[in-house]
Amino acid sequence: MNDWLTATVVGRHQWTAQLVSLHLDAPLAEFQAGQYVKIALDDGPERVGRPYSLVNSPDVRPLEIHFTTVPEGALTSRLAALEVGARLWISARANGLFTLEQVVTRRHLWLFATGTGLGVYLSMLGTAAPWQRFERVMLVHGVRYTDELAYADRIAALRTNYGDRFCFIPTISRDAAGAGQFAGRITELLANGELERTAGAAITPADSHCMMCGNAEMIKDARALLEERGLQRHKRSEPGHYTLEQYH
Ligand SMILES: Cc1cc2nc3c(=O)[nH]c(=O)nc-3n(C[C@H](O)[C@H](O)[C@H](O)COP(=O)(O)OP(=O)(O)OC[C@H]3O[C@@H](n4cnc5c(N)ncnc54)[C@H](O)[C@@H]3O)c2cc1C
Structure with missing residues (x-):
């Protein structure tokens, strides 16, 4: 089971109609470049989470994710609509061996x-x-x-x-x-x-x-x-x- 932290959107960049980067503030544990976090939003009683690679290097803040909005996707269209100040869930730790x-x-x-x-x-x-x-x-x-x-x-x-x-x-x-x-x-x-x-x-x-x-x-x-x-x-x-x- 994931331990979740609250993250706050502190910046966003809209590259194209579909392509977005979000800058996030959260007390994430130390990670290695190449690892991913799980990002989630609640949908009623359900927490919808997906993995996203971190774009920032380990010693750089804010945290940053970069994603494509999948129109029929369960998470990305809602993620893309978040503005500065919005809250979301982030896994307490990053994972992955693509390092x-x-x-x-x-x-x-x-x-x-x-x-x-x-x-x-x-x-x-x-x-x-x-x-x-x-x-x-x-x-x-x-x-x-x-x-x-x-x-x-x-x-x-x-x-x-x-x-x-x-x-x-x-x-x-x-x-x-x-x-x-x-x-x-x-x-x-x-x-x-x-x-x-x-x-x-x-x-x-x-x-x-x-x-x-x-x-x-x-x-x-x-x-x-x-x-x-x-x-x-x-x-x-x-x-x-x-x-x-x-x-x-
Ligand atoms: C280890 C890992 C790291 C990942 N890191 C990133 C990342 O940094 N940036 C990122 O954009 N995605 C990343 N993904 C994919 C991400 O986790 C989601 O699957 C994606 O954002 C779609 O989520 P959704 O809930 O909107 O769509 P879903 O409801 O999960 O999927 C809807 C449909 O869209 C398809 N789909 C998923 N992604 C795309 C896409 N990019 N283009 C076209 N069709 C797609 C799915 O296969 C599915 O058929 C990563 C996946 C893994 C396994």
């Missing part, structure tokens, strides 16, 4: 996200760990429409701070791609070699660890492509080359 602590150090860290899956990586990249452990970090963010490329300011700051050690590859599947963007799905650009050409680095078992976060289709197709290259899923008992977190 850098669970990853084998290699030369290159590849981070694949669809949509709101980006947030979990912003939490990690705001800590010292990836920059101490990996020579280079490649962040690949797949969205359908250009306006879904959220958090451009934080990504620009990573570029400024880490230069060539950080490579950001935005991919757009339904709009025309603009300058510095790539047309297609992440998995199409992985299959045709475009991601590796752009990064100037091959994805190999010797050099790479890959993390995948987001929708089931991207994860299923990316896993198959990585396994063709000889990468295996990481297990505690059997160190491998990729880890994943599926949102839906």
Whole structure:
């Protein structure tokens, strides 16, 4: 059973009609970058809760979640309507193993996200760990429409701070791609070699660890492509080359 805390909305950002970030104040226990909390609202006698990854790094407050409003969803349309000052429930602890602590150090860290899956990586990249452990970090963010490329300011700051050690590859599947963007799905650009050409680095078992976060289709197709290259899923008992977190 969850222990619940009350959280207060202290800020919100509406990126698109569907895409929202909420900033929350709550006395959450210590957590690792990459972990998720459970967020809930009461619906009469029922408490409707769902997991959300934390976007803020562990030493940064306020807490932050980033989500897509699913019109038929039980929680997100109500979450998206919350204004500053509103109260909601948050689990007292964060959970999850999709963290850098669970990853084998290699030369290159590849981070694949669809949509709101980006947030979990912003939490990690705001800590010292990836920059101490990996020579280079490649962040690949797949969205359908250009306006879904959220958090451009934080990504620009990573570029400024880490230069060539950080490579950001935005991919757009339904709009025309603009300058510095790539047309297609992440998995199409992985299959045709475009991601590796752009990064100037091959994805190999010797050099790479890959993390995948987001929708089931991207994860299923990316896993198959990585396994063709000889990468295996990481297990505690059997160190491998990729880890994943599926949102839906
Ligand atoms: C470990 C973990 C971490 C997660 N972190 C995040 C996060 O940081 N941000 C985030 O947006 N979501 C995240 N999710 C998904 C989130 O928990 C909810 O499932 C999602 O927000 C939908 O909730 P809902 O109650 O509105 O819809 P539900 O009533 O739960 O679902 C309604 C339908 O919508 C589908 N659906 C769920 N999410 C999406 C989506 N994004 N796009 C299209 N269809 C969808 C469901 O599969 C279902 O068929 C995470 C899930 C897991 C397991």
